[in-house]
Amino acid sequence: MQNFMFHVPTKVYFGKGEIDKLGNEVKKYGSKVLLVYGGGSIKKIGLYDDIINNFKKYEISYMELSGVDPNPRITSVEAGVKICRENAIEAVVAAGGGSAIDCAKMIAAATKSGSDDLWGIVTGDVPIKEVLPVIAIPTIAAAGSEMDTSAVISNLKTHEKIGPSNPGMRPKVAIMDPTYTFTVSPRQTAAGTADIMSHVLEVYFNNNKGAFLQSRFAEAVLKTCIKYGKLAYREPDNYEARANLMWAGSWAINGLLAKGAAGGWSCHAMEHELSAHYDIVHGEGLAILIPHWLRHMLCVENVWKYVEYGINVWGIDPNLSQMDIANQAIEATASYFKAMNLPSTLSEVGIDTSKFEVMATSAAKRLKNTFVPLNKDDVKAIYQKAL
Amino acid sequence: MQNFMFHVPTKVYFGKGEIDKLGNEVKKYGSKVLLVYGGGSIKKIGLYDDIINNFKKYEISYMELSGVDPNPRITSVEAGVKICRENAIEAVVAAGGGSAIDCAKMIAAATKSGSDDLWGIVTGDVPIKEVLPVIAIPTIAAAGSEMDTSAVISNLKTHEKIGPSNPGMRPKVAIMDPTYTFTVSPRQTAAGTADIMSHVLEVYFNNNKGAFLQSRFAEAVLKTCIKYGKLAYREPDNYEARANLMWAGSWAINGLLAKGAAGGWSCHAMEHELSAHYDIVHGEGLAILIPHWLRHMLCVENVWKYVEYGINVWGIDPNLSQMDIANQAIEATASYFKAMNLPSTLSEVGIDTSKFEVMATSAAKRLKNTFVPLNKDDVKAIYQKAL
Numbered sequence: 001m002q003n004f005m006f007h008v009p010t011k012v013y014f015g016k017g018e019i020d021k022l023g024n025e026v027k028k029y030g031s032k033v034l035l036v037y038g039g040g041s042i043k044k045i046g047l048y049d050d051i052i053n054n055f056k057k058y059e060i061s062y063m064e065l066s067g068v069d070p071n072p073r074i075t076s077v078e079a080g081v082k083i084c085r086e087n088a089i090e091a092v093v094a095a096g097g098g099s100a101i102d103c104a105k106m107i108a109a110a111t112k113s114g115s116d117d118l119w120g121i122v123t124g125d126v127p128i129k130e131v132l133p134v135i136a137i138p139t140i141a142a143a144g145s146e147m148d149t150s151a152v153i154s155n156l157k158t159h160e161k162i163g164p165s166n167p168g169m170r171p172k173v174a175i176m177d178p179t180y181t182f183t184v185s186p187r188q189t190a191a192g193t194a195d196i197m198s199h200v201l202e203v204y205f206n207n208n209k210g211a212f213l214q215s216r217f218a219e220a221v222l223k224t225c226i227k228y229g230k231l232a233y234r235e236p237d238n239y240e241a242r243a244n245l246m247w248a249g250s251w252a253i254n255g256l257l258a259k260g261a262a263g264g265w266s267c268h269a270m271e272h273e274l275s276a277h278y279d280i281v282h283g284e285g286l287a288i289l290i291p292h293w294l295r296h297m298l299c300v301e302n303v304w305k306y307v308e309y310g311i312n313v314w315g316i317d318p319n320l321s322q323m324d325i326a327n328q329a330i331e332a333t334a335s336y337f338k339a340m341n342l343p344s345t346l347s348e349v350g351i352d353t354s355k356f357e358v359m360a361t362s363a364a365k366r367l368k369n370t371f372v373p374l375n376k377d378d379v380k381a382i383y384q385k386a387l
Numbered sequence: 388m389q390n391f392m393f394h395v396p397t398k399v400y401f402g403k404g405e406i407d408k409l410g411n412e413v414k415k416y417g418s419k420v421l422l423v424y425g426g427g428s429i430k431k432i433g434l435y436d437d438i439i440n441n442f443k444k445y446e447i448s449y450m451e452l453s454g455v456d457p458n459p460r461i462t463s464v465e466a467g468v469k470i471c472r473e474n475a476i477e478a479v480v481a482a483g484g485g486s487a488i489d490c491a492k493m494i495a496a497a498t499k500s501g502s503d504d505l506w507g508i509v510t511g512d513v514p515i516k517e518v519l520p521v522i523a524i525p526t527i528a529a530a531g532s533e534m535d536t537s538a539v540i541s542n543l544k545t546h547e548k549i550g551p552s553n554p555g556m557r558p559k560v561a562i563m564d565p566t567y568t569f570t571v572s573p574r575q576t577a578a579g580t581a582d583i584m585s586h587v588l589e590v591y592f593n594n595n596k597g598a599f600l601q602s603r604f605a606e607a608v609l610k611t612c613i614k615y616g617k618l619a620y621r622e623p624d625n626y627e628a629r630a631n632l633m634w635a636g637s638w639a640i641n642g643l644l645a646k647g648a649a650g651g652w653s654c655h656a657m658e659h660e661l662s663a664h665y666d667i668v669h670g671e672g673l674a675i676l677i678p679h680w681l682r683h684m685l686c687v688e689n690v691w692k693y694v695e696y697g698i699n700v701w702g703i704d705p706n707l708s709q710m711d712i713a714n715q716a717i718e719a720t721a722s723y724f725k726a727m728n729l730p731s732t733l734s735e736v737g738i739d740t741s742k743f744e745v746m747a748t749s750a751a752k753r754l755k756n757t758f759v760p761l762n763k764d765d766v767k768a769i770y771q772k773a774l
Contacts, residue, residue: 001401001402001565001626001627001630001631001634002402003400003401003402003403003404003405004401004402005398005399005400005401006398006399006401007396007397007398007399008395008396009394009395009396009398010394011392011393011394011396012392012393012394013390013392014388014390014391014392014393014646014647015388015389015390015391015647016390017390018390210626210627210630210631211631212611212614212615212627212631213607213608213611213631213634213635213638216606216607216608216610216611217604217607219603219607220600220603220604220606220607221600221603223603224599224600224603227599228599239388239597240388240597240599243388243597243647244388244597244598244599244600247388247600247647248600251600259401260401260402260630260634
């Protein structure tokens with residue numbers, strides 16, 4: 001096990017009706033807040049009214065930034081920072097998917113930077129200093145942004161999608177009510193489940209055999225996704241399914257699975273190229289890539305990890321040969337995604353070979369410290385097989 | 388899944404050599420500290436010198452409270468509070484087992500209470516107000532006190548052993564170096580492993596079928612204990628074993644496994660009576676009771692949980708009958724404890740029937756909200772079978 005620092009101070013209120021805790025918690029951080037959200041879904045499900053009622057009850061004044069898109073843009077961050085600076089905003093409340101929360105985190109990190117080069121803050125050229133407190137109210141189980149330190153922001157001009165990280169960006173409070181996810185469509189439920197599973201798999205496939213507990217925790221999250229992703233896909237208002245998926249999503253990425261067993265991520269780097277260039281659904285891009293990524297890396301030296309995965313997660317017969325277990329585990333993964341009607345080829349989501357070279361070149365820069373280090377040709381081969 | 392609040396803000400530095408982070412972290416909370424520890428073991432392993440060097444480097448002045456016994460006494464708490472009050476101590480640093488850390492937490496909670504009835508604070512008669520910051524440096528994998536909110540204190544006069552809990556008592560920082568546990572004796576390693584497993588089992592056996600993720604996380608911790616408890620028992624300086632046990636011990640009890648799936652504890656209530664009256668090793672008392680507790684509760688209505696336990700933790704053949712799986716799981720548990728030479732009967736640790744009535748009466752007060760509620764006669768029956 002590697003040395004590590006673990007510090008996840010987010011205070012989580014979990015369960016139906018917990019939104020009642022919002023006002024009291026926000027008030028601890030300020031009386032002037034920015035509320036960040038996406039389209040109108042938080043209004044449809046009543047969450048918007050719940051939030052505003054909390055603000056009124058605790059005499060919290062608020063401004064709004066709505067219309068944050070999936071794969072949130074730097075332009076939204078710029079709009080939010082402008083509001084925060086002009087109105088001396090003290091805290092940022094985000095309600096919605098990972099996009100709204102990531103956008104809020106980046107606004108919180110940029111407001112007090114003293115710089116107008118906000119994309120420079122995303123790329124790391126401009127340092128993050130003081131971060132405004134962030135309070136997160138997720139409405140989909142997917143990104144896990146409510147308990148982690150990073151935010152993924154897209155720049156449509158430069159076709160870049162980058163995920164900076166800073167401890168200050170970790171939400172101080174997260175209010176997680178599974179009933180707010182009942183209206184997530186089957187398609188987005190499936191994509192969110194694939195996103196969570198990707199967060200786990202990219203960390204789980206590491207070379208640190210001594211991080212046993214971390215691997216077993218990872219399997220716990222994977223088994224939860226497998227059981228409840230499909231169930232929530234079929235039964236959108238199944239509370240048990242939504243609750244387990246939601247809590248699994250937070251733990252997939254808050255550090256528990258990675259600390260002590262860290263390596264670099266793979267699929268996210270490859271997928272971020274796809275959604276930066278084609279603006280596809282992030283979780284669908286991951287579902288397409290994961291089986292090919294697993295197949296591409298498999299070899300005699302690392303088959304042991306696939307065997308762990310196959311036996312412990314998918315219940316594959318341990319008496320089979322190691323390679324058979326590994327291949328069955330990969331097929332089980334692919335079949336699971338298909339069972340939720342996730343796309344399995346890049347063609348299905350409108351991607352052809354024309355940008356493979358540029359995307360692979362960019363992705364490969366971040367794939368040197370992974371379970372199996374991948375170069376540009378590896379990435380192109382994975383894209384090609386996924387075509 | 389039940390509603391819950393999860394908030395574990397302890398900052399953990401984990402791994403060999405991480406003690407170097409101590410001074411800088413302590414300094415954030417104060418420049419006058421009380422160092423609490425037990426016998427001389429922290430001096431033998433070099434930890435004492437490491438701590439003092441950190442204090443000197445960061446110009447932290449310190450007082451010491453040493454000689455804290457296993458099953459820490461209210462008298463030690465009284466001595467520590469006196470030092471803190473007379474010297475305007477700003478933070479409490481604990482180095483040692485759960486006893487030293489629990490004692491430090493109680494000192495931290497009592498110092499600013501404004502009351503001289505310190506036992507009243509333990510019993511809850513006197514409220515806890517402001518709590519001094521606690522920094523924990525555990526030297527055994529067992530109690531998990533370094534990331535939790537409670538402290539168990541014994542009163543040898545009244546034969547009481549009580550575990551009050553307060554969010555302020557959760558350590559702000561924990562420094563966990565597995566090499567500090569290399570000198571833990573095989574006997575204490577086994578007892579510590581049984582303690583961790585008990586923390587998990589008492590929560591894992593709950594009636595909330597919907598808390599799936601929590602149960603899988605619990606199994607991850609149990610599998611880690613089973614693999615590495617015996618290994619550390621045999622190979623005291625096996626870093627991988629010590630590291631996994633140590634990290635498992637923290638997660639067994641910090642809230643992750645219980646939140647959303649909470650019920651009352653059973654074995655700890657029954658064991659605290661034994662060690663309050665006979666001052667036995669806590670983990671040994673638990674190892675004796677656990678198999679009998681599991682056997683006593685088993686019935687057709689709750690066999691499903693034993694089946695989960697048997698298949699997922701012990702790898703028992705799922706084709707057997709449910710009752711066979713359950714019984715084999717209980718036997719596997721008992722055999723595992725025996726393999727580490729833990730005692731399996733009360734007689735072995737010098738306990739006879741003479742205090743069964745008084746102990747059972749007291750324990751039963753805390754066993755109403757458990758997986759299977761236990762009354763005085765149940766507890767007596769469990770003690771009797773364990774004789």
